[in-house]
Amino acid sequence: MTDSIVRKRGLLPRLILGVATMLLSAAALASEEGNLQQAGVDLNDRASLQRGAALFMNYCSGCHSLKYVRYARIAQDLGLSEDEVMNNLNFTGAKIGDHVLSAMPPELAKEAFGKAPPDLSLIARVRGSDWIYTYLKSFYVDESRPVGWNNTLFPNASMPNPLWSLQGIQQPVYGKKTESGELPVEGFTLSQPGRQTPEQFDRTVRDITAFLEYVGEPVALERERVGVWAVLFLVFFAFMAWLLKNEYWRDVH
Helix, strand or coil: CHHHHHHHCCHHHHHHHHHHHHHHHHHHHHHHHHCCCCCCCCCCCHHHHHHHHHHHHHHCCCCCCEEEEEHHHHHHHHCCCHHHHHHHCCCCCCCCCCEECCCCCHHHHHHHHCCCCCCCCCHHHHHCHHHHHHHHCCEEECCCCCCCEEECCCCCCCCCCCCHHHHEEEEEEECCCCCCCCCCEEEEEEEEECCCCHHHHHHHHHHHHHHHHHHHCCHHHHHHHHHHHHHHHHHHHHHHHHHHHHHHHHHHC
16 A cells, blocks of 8 residues: 555655665765875874964965854864964954954855855865865866866866965876766876975875864864763773672672
8 A cells, every 4th residue: 555655646756766866976975985095184183283274274264264163262272372373373354253254255256266165164074084185185287177277086176276386286197088088087297396295295285184174073172082081980980880789799698
């Protein structure tokens, strides 16, 4: 009876389509994750988070906001004074208690890039740190694109490479043409060196990634610190409960 009702209402084709879409999405995600580089971020490395904050503000905050995070919270969590934050991380004239907003008006950003750049407060929770790390290292010159850049992880993005002066300019190395006539990018060559060596640039991208992972869940730092004490308390409580049990059953016997 249930099967006939589903068929009568036309729900069965929708269910089949929904399941097929989920399977295809999962397969695409698995394929994408298979190409990701390991970021290896450490949220306990405060120096890395501080460098990442400075790099983000200098190279990313001109277009992207962090609307769920306040300057005061960054100062507190990263061990920075109010003066250090306001003098080195605040380029918009905001107050210490304000949220981190982009310096570029949304209307101007939409005119320049076709759409307003997204807020990055939760990008690490949505995409993952490995995705961010790989994305920032996957830009290459593409003169066919309006912005002059493309990205192997996120093709046809309307975003130029914000770190090109540090990384240098990557030219694509194409593989064999596919049946559809496309030329897949299989690697890069550095046609113009940047201000950093590849090793230094890896650390730069890792620091930015670490900062964005922190921004996605600032409470994670406190949770890890509290978690250690919570585990120690549970161990102590279990030991005291064991002693109490032994003492109680000794009187019973």
